[in-house]
Amino acid sequence: MSYELIALLMFSSMMLMLLTGQRVFGAIGFVAAASALLLWGDGGSEIAFSASVKLLNWYPLLTLPLFIYMGYMLSESGIANDLYRMFHVWMGPLHGGLAIGTIVLMVAISAMNGLSVAGMAIGASIAMPEMLKRGYDKVMVTGVIQAGSSLGIMVPPSVVLVLYGMIARQPVGRLWLAGVFPGLLLASLFIIYIVVRCNIQPELGPPLAFEERQMSWGEKFKLLRAGILPLLIIFSMTGLFVMGITSLVESSAVGAIAATLSAFFKGRLNRKVMDDTLHKSLNVSCMFMWVILAALAFAAVFDGLGAVKAIKALFLDQWGLTPWGVLIMMQISYIVMGMFLDDTAMLVIVAPLYVPLVISLGFNPIWYGVLYTVTCQIAYMTPPFGYNLFLMKAMAPKGVSLVDIYKSIIPFVLVMGLGLIIIMMFPQIALWLPEYVYRK
Secondary structure, X not given: OOHHHHHHHHHHHHHXXXXXXXXXXXXXXXXXXXXXXXXXXXXXXXXXXXXXXXXXXXHHHHHHHHHHHHHHHHHHOOHHHHHHHHHHHHHOOOOOHHHHHHHHXXXXXXXXXXXXXXXXXXXXXXXXXXXHHOOOOHHHHHHHHHHHHHHHHOOOOOXXXXXXXXXXXXXXXXXXXHOHHHHHHHHHHHHHHHHHHHHHOHXXXXXXXXXXXXXXXXXXXXXXXXXXXXXXXXXHHHHHHHOOOOOHHHHHHHHHHHXXXXXXXXXXXXXXXXXXXXXHHHHHHHHHHHHHHHHHHHHHHHHHXXXXXXXXXXXXXXXXXXXXXXXXXXXXXXXXXXOOOOHHHHHHHHHHXXXXXXXXXXXXXHHHHHHXXXXXXXXXXXXXXXXXXXXXXXXXXXXXXHHHHHHHHHHHHHHHHHHXXXXXXXXXXXXXXXXXXXXX
């Protein structure tokens, strides 16, 4: 049997196991370990062993549980609720103002969290009832929350970019910085769409009633205090890192400590909040570690088979694609896989194939990490089985059907597609900030 056929058999076996509903790390790790043993006998066990040692020796891995802890601490302690109240009052008088405030809230949550699931939970539990109660169109509301929550995997400290850095062996600090302007670009495009759409069709996002807006300027400025703590947390974590005062790991520790102190000073740090935060953080961190371990083992077997060279020869020599044609095909494959898999599974499946190929074609792997993440955001919201669609259905009130949710994401997927094209055409949107910071 040729090595190309073995690689294809490994890939199809892994896809089949994932479609049966097996846990991602179990399916990938099993295929990797079984293939190594069948190919190289007892010596194949060294592949998984060396992958685990490599993982446990990788110092930046410490950032993962710390960022996850920080996000859950802010969510469980209710600091995000205070922030939404501020946006509610200041943005409410505009057509679509609460939707705009929700997008801005999601950017802030993303900068303190790094997980799209947390943004979705906060948006569905806090923002959605407020907008529906004030006559916002339910299709518009569900679309806004799904689009806004997707920013959690783009804006630093994005956990997905940390995972990409680990699996693709790229510096996480550069990836973080590369995600800043693309994340802000997507948020700006969402806001522009909401403003234009709600001015054309005011019934989709009516302004707050006059009675609710009747508040003195003194009271409005008091509400701005809700934004002080999040800004301090973001600066203590990302700001100090960008200024070169803290390393990546130190930055994650500072963020975790700042989130805990914020909950303490707000009087919300109790046993229940701490228990829930620690339990959820440990659960998610262990899951990610097992996934990374399985991915490294799978990548090692693939490298040994020379599958990357075979795929490059297929795309360039046999199909005659240009490097840009190969890149576009990669993005399309992400969108197709995103209809059935989450971002972690997609990354684990294709990173061993795509990242070395991207580098050999002359593209920047940092820039490609941003393209991957944006495409994941689109795939998250693509029917029939987009990950965010079912999360939204699980969290939405009874009046919101799955059809409403499917309809709601169409304009936002088109907006994100536009954002992806802009970033592909102008790579410096992603690359300028990391080049500037690391040059300093």
